[in-house]
Amino acid sequence: MTTTYTPTNRALRPGARELLNKVPEVTLWFWVIKILCTTVGESFADYINVNLGFGLVPTAIMFTVAFLAVLAAQMSARRYVPALYWLTVVVVSVTGTLYTDILTDQLGVPLWISTTVFSALLIAVFAVWWLRERTLSIHSITTTPRESFYWLTVLVTFALGTATGDWTLELTGWGPGTSVLLPLSLIAIVAALWKYGANPVLAFWIAYILTRPLGANIGDWLATPTSEKGLGLGTFGTSLVFLGAILATVVYLSVTKADVIERVGSTEDEPNDPTRERIALGAMVVVALATFGLLSWANAQPHQSALDEGPAPSCSGGSGSLDEQTAAANVTSNFPSAQVTDFKTITGDTLALVKKGDQAGAQARITDLETAWDNGQDSLSAKDCTTWTYVDGQIDQALTSVRASHPNPQTETGALQKLLTTLG
Template structure:
């Protein structure tokens, strides 16, 4: 099924409803995904709600924020980042449910989720004709966009847990490895002609395990290789930082609109 001419015109000519990819975008993305890890663990483990019920609650939060995002007519930074956080928190508990409760393990879980992400991206490309996120305006394109983000954040959780727990690298080693990979992608964007859409999705996936491993580093006790800040304290600090960044982004958006 191909995208309609009306959808193509909307995506090509109208202002995008999603955040522009800048350096600030990646800082906010890492902060949001790290918050998703700590907040998801806070709900499922610290509060003892469990992975299954937490997943139901957080998926409801995701669909509520997504519905508001799809219904909006223009880009709203607070709403956009609320959906990003909801995909991160829901992705955390969904990954834990599959990998831990269902017993698939981090390696197999990550492999299955990677296959799902490839299928989503291929379906998006076939339906819309491009995976570019420079212009995302029609609901059809936006639905593919958010589906890819939800799956990539779930994949990132499983991959981050695999690196931190199963690979032997530990929380700090896993974060260092993924951080190095992100730096290499940034260097490729700056100094090579590799397709920017490909680099975007590689970086987007990698920032999730970085957030997962960094979140574990913040929350886990010292004797387990973490810094011992706990899920509550880490989530509050990360939420405060993200709110400040969203406020700055909202002000910049208003100034641009006024100009």
């Protein structure tokens, strides 16, 4: 979706300080690096949150601070700087994703509500932006207020894209590879309609939102173990690959300046053919309804959500023959010590929070245990499925006790201490 028009400068507010355009030209390079940034944002956030054990809320706080820092640098620049601009996109990608994850995983907000709320928020941001500036075109980011609206919009689109993408997976139960096809197809349709004569600003922002679930699904597909129909690169491997691709692309753009807008505000936007624009808008509505129908049909089919934990591994003998002492010995001898240490640390932290009476903190911390345990399911169950099943049952008891609507501290303490004993 390459654009060559430049917007009018007549919408510039009186007294506004005009800058050189602070965003890149929307060429094929723009969309390539946007998807790369989205993918690495998803995988890198998972790596820090889960693999390094930072936890969801601390990771969100860390990236919020980083976002404010790089945004301040971006806003203070007088012109478009590829490295600074795309660093901001990477960080805002992670930050927007984490905000949605907190609503879903920490606060238990259903994804359909998150999608609705972020959609309404995006419409509100667009409305205020338009009423103030009379343009939503990214080719007119030549004042500080317009740049502020632009980055606020980008942040909301990442949060909305995350909620919409996760909700789609929840409705359909599609695997990581299949889930790439829907946003990819929708982006291709939007690009074709833009080429035909759709409103360029509307087409741009729809495609921009869709790149978020596309990039996230690509990242999940690459990072997911091969046993679950992924490519098995892991979150760290995926992050390295895409960071390298981003770095190479940014260096290329910095040297060639292939994405620099040469002229700003020198001519009027050439209006599209009104008939073609109306036809394209009608086609977008039809595609939206068809997508809704597809998701409704997929949701009606027997499936398990791709976001669910999945069934416990089937072990020939089950775990009924194990006692706590044997299970603890098996955990020590058969499971990687680093992972076991991580599980013990999180469980101990949760127990300490329960004893302090910090129920909200305990519920937040035990979510980290759930995430780490689920991520290790394939490797751990392959090493000792019987012991894995035994520990999985204890973790379920701990999760249930801590997340109860009316938690009993004695029950919570008992479940967590029993789990700690099994973990050694």
